[in-house]
Amino acid sequence: MRMGLAVDASCDLPQAFLRQHGIVVMPIVVKVDNETxxxxxxxAEIQRFIDRQLGSRSHSAQTEPCSVRQVEDLFLERLVLEHDCVFCLTITATRSPIFExxxxxxFAILKSYREVRKQAGVPGPFMMRVIDTRNLFAAEGPATIEAARMIAADETPAAIxxxxxxxxxxxxxxxLPRDLYYLRARAKKKNDRSVGLVSAMLGSALDIKPILRCYRGDTGPVGKVRGFxxxxxxxxxxxxxRVRAGLLVPAVCVSYGGDLAVLAQLxxxxxxxxxxxxxxVQLTEAPMSITGMVNVGEGAVTLGFAAEEHEAQF
Known part of the structure; x- marks a missing residue:
């Protein structure tokens, strides 16, 4: 069975990994002022965004994830012909409409694929499985890496x-964000009350940085440190x-909202x-997606791993 993977653009994995495993990226359009x-x-597009130094203006950006029709077109024009089963992994449904x-x-794809495959002379049924990673940015990586491993091992769709x-x-x-004022401004733009004005003012005045955690779709602070x-x-x-304690997937995924050379020096x-x-354990490093930088600010760090349940200790 020919199995494939698709992720949305917010998944912070290296381009080389995506190419190696033939992972298809569902794009997101980002509009900042008059630029798209x-x-x-x-x-190259991520670097163009960084080079433009949009800074504080990005918090007012508009993001347009793949529409339902665009997803249908991607599959019916390409993926139902190239694969017999595709796993689609998305950013958490609590933060984006992409999963929805x-x-x-x-539903439309599974109703229409038979005629498309028949006309192209492709025999057999097609399956599609949509997985909510329940996480964000670099933390979408562990599930994607595990999916790629299991596909390479020819595991069954049900087991995967x-x-x-x-x-x-x-x-x-x-x-770990650099600028709480930016994070609050973006949250306000999206009617997200997770970062309040008082905490933003306090953080900037004392240079206190929160360490935020996303777990099973819920996001909130789990620690705070003075200075980035x-x-x-x-x-x-x-x-x-956590690596030394043991992980469920032997991978830690890290992304940085800017030049990766800075990450290595932190x-x-x-x-x-x-x-x-x-x-x-595999350590993947990737530039943060444009969507990620727009939502959390340039210069932020995100990190993800899969492990048994435990309490965060900072």
Whole structure:
């Protein structure tokens, strides 16, 4: 059976990994003032966004994820011909309509694919499975990496689906923002009350940075540190401890909202890399998607891994 993978553009995995596994990216259109960016994980487009130095203006950006019709077209024009089963992994449904759009499109696709395949001389049925990763940005990575591994191992669609749902329910995503005022402005734009004015003012005045966690679709602070670099140290040290404690998927995914060379220089990152090397854990590094930078601000760090339930300790 020919199995394939599709993710939305907010999934922060390296372009080389996406190409290696033939993973299709469902794009998101981002509009900032009079400029339009196609967020499809293209490194050149991400760099163009960074080079424009849009800064504080980006919080007012409009994002347009793939519509139901665009998802239908992508599948019926291409994926139902190239594959017999496709797993679509999306950003958490609590933060984006992408899961809903893909899920709605799947009904039309599964009704229409037979004639498309028949006309192209492609025999047999087609299956489509939509998985909510229940997480954001780099933390969409562990489920995607596990899906790619299981497809390569020729596991059954049923086994893959069951495993991915388990991984999604045990994935922890963390974010360290640089600018709380930006985060609040973006949250206000989206009617998201998770970052209040008082906390933004306090954080900027004292340079206190929250460590935010997304787990099973719920997002909130789990720690706070004075200063971005000490915050990075605390986050990477914590991730290194989790690596040594054991992960459900041998991978830690990290993204940075800017030049990746900065990520490598942040305090604690070398220690995380050492822990991953010693434990045989894959450490993926990727530039944050344009969508991610628009929502959390440039210069932010996101990190994700899958592990058994535990309490965050910062």
């Amino acid at each position: 960016f196609l967020d499809d994980r293209d490194p 759009h893909v899920n709605r499109a799947s 689906r069951e495993r991915l749902l388990y991984v999604a329910n045990h994935t922890y995503g963390y974010m 670099e000490p915050g990075a140290q605390a986050l990477f040290d914590y991730a290194a401890r 305090p604690g990152y070398a220690g995380l890399r050492t822990a991953c090397d010693e434990c045989g």
